Amino acid sequence: MAQVACFLALMQIPVRNPWYSYIQTKYRLPMLLVLEELSRLQRLQDSFVLVGGLSLLMWGRLHHQVLWDIDLLFRDKFSIFRFLSLAKDPKFDIVSMDEDFSDSETIASFHTAWGFDARWINVDYLTRSKWYYFHKATIEERGDFEDEIELEGRKIDIKLPVAYPWDMFIEKSLSPRLENDLSSANDLSYDLRHVFILFDQERENPEFWNYVRKKAEEFSRLPELKERLLFIFHQRESIGYGHIVVEDPIIRLIKNWDH
């Protein structure tokens, strides 16, 4: 790792801190060990995808420190029940935070906390209609997230189906939660923050825009995505993102999506 960093520095290529360096020190080992355990469990039961902000962190798209949660999107509720019944490594304390599933129109969820050395990581189990298949299709094509990390004398192997950033851009843009955030002008919205970060990173990438259009069309959500993105960009001042520039060609490109 040090040799790679030196090589990159000589080549004047910016060396980014590894993704897990944005996990607060005392939670870093517990988080990585939980992800390693989830990797083992996923080999026993391939029925979930890791989504949410952590997926963006793992793929190197976020560079800030917060208390990260693990969001696991399951194929269906039955898969969650089966996962709950799988034996977990006894080094973890696992506590259910809910009495029962929480069901709304758009999402079912069950919340747990996994403890290692009395440091707790939130691990949330979710199901949301067809979104599992939405993410899984890309992961099957492009591959799982893989990393080998040495930390505090341990070698940690992670191999997990982690949602890809461009898919997360689509999912977050279309999420009912984001719709609520827009209507209440909530400038602290997680989803809006991530949408704008990804937009800022990809704004000039034609491959990104082609991908987003094609994927949304395959998922039969293109007209809705078009309307939502135009609204987000139009409203960005009122939701705290007036400093983000959205050039006219981008607006025109999106407006022409279904032509």
Place this chain on the structure above:
Amino acid sequence: MGSRYEVRLSGEGGQGLILAGVILAEAAAIYDDKNAIQTQSYGPEARGGACKSEVIISQEEIDYPKATRIDLLLALTQEACDKYAGELKRGGMLIVDSFSVEKIPEDDFRVFRLPILETARDKIGKSIVANIVALGAIVGLSGIVSREAIEKALMARVPKGTEELNSLALAAGFEIAEATKVSKNG
């Protein structure tokens, strides 16, 4: 504060209580070097739109992540107050919105009625920041995290250009807490 401090934030869905809990936990764990866990849990009441968020903060290790004896309860609705006030421990702190919560059960806890929703709406001009006003009030009254830590945790989450508005909301929360402390002592 003893080694473990339990906070429950309760009200309606859409009041930003989960985010408030996250910011409080991050203030403790990232900026004040304490241990913290934030969770939101739902029971059947979630179907009615009610919401609660819990934060456990401790200087020492947290052996159990669920709240069992609440030190501080924030209730932004009458329903939340009715449901959870009985779970406050003796000598605990109950903070309620003075407009929305009229009836307070009698018990052995300290009550603080604060104009949280009104402050957000009328003084800051944006009802959505009620959760930030509430955070300022919680920290101002309890001292469970430092003022510096909660400010840093909030600023780490706000988009550029909204720092001032959110700072004002937090400061307004500190002010109403201070005002109520003075009136109780005076």
